[in-house]
Amino acid sequence: MIDVRILNMNEERVVDVSIEALFSTFPKIETERLMLRQMEAMDAMDLHAFYANKKVTKHLDWHGPASAADSGTLIESWNQAFRERRLIPWGISLREQPQLMGTVILMPTRGAFDDEHRFPLTLGYDLRPDQWNKGIMTEALRGVIDFTKHYIHPNRIQAEVVPDNQASIKLLSKLGFQQEGLLRQYLMHEVTHKLLDVAIMALLMN
Numbered sequence: 001m002i003d004v005r006i007l008n009m010n011e012e013r014v015v016d017v018s019i020e021a022l023f024s025t026f027p028k029i030e031t032e033r034l035m036l037r038q039m040e041a042m043d044a045m046d047l048h049a050f051y052a053n054k055k056v057t058k059h060l061d062w063h064g065p066a067s068a069a070d071s072g073t074l075i076e077s078w079n080q081a082f083r084e085r086r087l088i089p090w091g092i093s094l095r096e097q098p099q100l101m102g103t104v105i106l107m108p109t110r111g112a113f114d115d116e117h118r119f120p121l122t123l124g125y126d127l128r129p130d131q132w133n134k135g136i137m138t139e140a141l142r143g144v145i146d147f148t149k150h151y152i153h154p155n156r157i158q159a160e161v162v163p164d165n166q167a168s169i170k171l172l173s174k175l176g177f178q179q180e181g182l183l184r185q186y187l188m189h190e191v192t193h194k195l196l197d198v199a200i201m202a203l204l205m206n
């Protein structure tokens, strides 16, 4: 099993693991306080509970899964996409408390991880509001970026952020992402159909 605890993240080396090996088991990541792990059907209630909080979806382009059942379907579709090597869907828990409190999704901007050298990777993330402002997402994304750097070594990771989402822009800036521009009317909200501008934030890795 791939376990980032064995890596010295200060080292500049990359690890040569084939994409088949990388996707043979779910790549769990442990950080100082957190466990980034695979989500399962039993996480559906928790996933629904935090998406049901309007604070979480305020700056997103959807309102989240409509029920615990929809959350279960969503988790299964993420896990299916992982099996197809199109996406890595981590659930965030505290190390000593397995309850799901957030997600980090990493995916190629187009195609699958097998096409790693052709396409940038895109990051998405959400956290339960009672855990905001404790440095949790900074720690989770650092773990994911270190993992990506060592095992996937893309040249670029990017994120799409609605410009009003100052928490997300600050978080990414702290991690070294730079805003490259504003994509005008780039997303249509799934429910309201409002057109949203998007700030594109990117981290170059080489």
Ligand SMILES: CC(C)(COP(=O)(O)OP(=O)(O)OC[C@H]1O[C@@H](n2cnc3c(N)ncnc32)[C@H](O)[C@@H]1OP(=O)(O)O)[C@@H](O)C(=O)NCCC(=O)NCCS
Pocket: 055, 056, 057, 059, 060, 125, 126, 127, 128, 131, 132, 133, 134, 135, 136, 137, 138, 139, 159, 160, 161, 162, 165, 166, 167, 168, 170, 171, 174
């Ligand atoms: C964005 C989000 C993941 C941040 O998670 P978090 O764990 O609270 O972030 P951190 O505690 O690691 O904070 C990162 C930085 O952002 C700052 N920050 C957090 N909330 C902020 C806010 N509302 N306004 C301005 N800065 C903010 C923090 O102070 C911190 O900077 P600092 O270390 O200099 O103090 C969380 O607010 C969230 O889940 N929001 C809803 C979903 C969402 O918007 N997802 C991203 C879509 S692009």
